[in-house]
Amino acid sequence: NAGVTQTPKFRVLKTGQSMTLLCAQDMNHEYMYWYRQDPGMGLRLIHYSVGEGTTAKGEVPDGYNVSRLKKQNFLLGLESAAPSQTSVYFCASSYGGTGVADTQYFGPGTRLTVL
Amino acid sequence: SQKIEQNSEALNIQEGKTATLTCNYTNYSPAYLQWYRQDPGRGPVFLLLIRENEKEKRKERLKVTFDTTLKQSLFHITASQPADSATYLCALDEGGYSTLTFGKGTMLLVSP
Numbered sequence: 379n380a381g382v383t384q385t386p387k388f389r390v391l392k393t394g395q396s397m398t399l400l401c402a403q404d405m406n407h408e409y410m411y412w413y414r415q416d417p418g419m420g421l422r423l424i425h426y427s428v429g430e431g432t433t434a435k436g437e438v439p440d441g442y443n444v445s446r447l448k449k450q451n452f453l454l455g456l457e458s459a460a461p462s463q464t465s466v467y468f469c470a471s472s473y474g475g476t477g478v479a480d481t482q483y484f485g486p487g488t489r490l491t492v493l
Numbered sequence: 494s495q496k497i498e499q500n501s502e503a504l505n506i507q508e509g510k511t512a513t514l515t516c517n518y519t520n521y522s523p524a525y526l527q528w529y530r531q532d533p534g535r536g537p538v539f540l541l542l543i544r545e546n547e548k549e550k551r552k553e554r555l556k557v558t559f560d561t562t563l564k565q566s567l568f569h570i571t572a573s574q575p576a577d578s579a580t581y582l583c584a585l586d587e588g589g590y591s592t593l594t595f596g597k598g599t600m601l602l603v604s605p
Contacts, residue, residue: 382536418597420582420597420598421595479524479525486535487535
């Protein structure tokens with residue numbers, strides 16, 4: 379099993395360009411998450427999904443959009459990249475379910491630089 | 494406001510000693526508290542989970558305590574090794590439909 383994979387690993391964008399980050403998991407997890415990690419800020423939740431076809435906003439959703447058309451994939455889009463979006467992006471997945479302890483499995487990260 | 498606080502300064506210890514990392518929180522009512530390890534350039538990896546009604550949890554050389562009165566969790570690594578050097582993150586889960594909220598992490602450096 380590959381676990382959680384992320385594409386691409388690195389990317390450099392110019393301000394105003396758009397891109398999509400792809401996350402895939404092969405563990406049949408219901409829940410998926412996108413985080414960004416910045417020095418001194420820790421992991422912050424951007425958007426998440428509790429099942430195919432659903433999405434919800436996290437702590438820092440502005441400037442990002444997401445889609446979960448297939449259970450195993452979760453896409454993060456930047457429509458018009460800004461330098462403030464320079465960060466390392468992590469995708470995670472979990473079994474999901476309310477009232478249960480739910481641990482998350484993380485991908486290797488995508489390092490994005492916006493010039 | 495809600496806060497999760499972990500030591501921002503790196504913790505330096507010698508091999509063989511016990512490392513103790515702290516996670517304090519305010520204005521949360523976590524149903525669960527989790528600890529993750531993160532190596533440079535990699536994603537976090539789950540280590541241990543402890544429930545609100547549990548005082549202590551162990552796994553091999555790792556031990557986690559959870560004091561909901563003090564609003565604090567302690568993470569211990571006994572007989573530490575240089576391979577334990579990493580950043581350790583605590584994360585709170587308030588249960589229900591809530592998501593995990595992570596602390597900023599503490600870097601542990603174990604020297605031979």
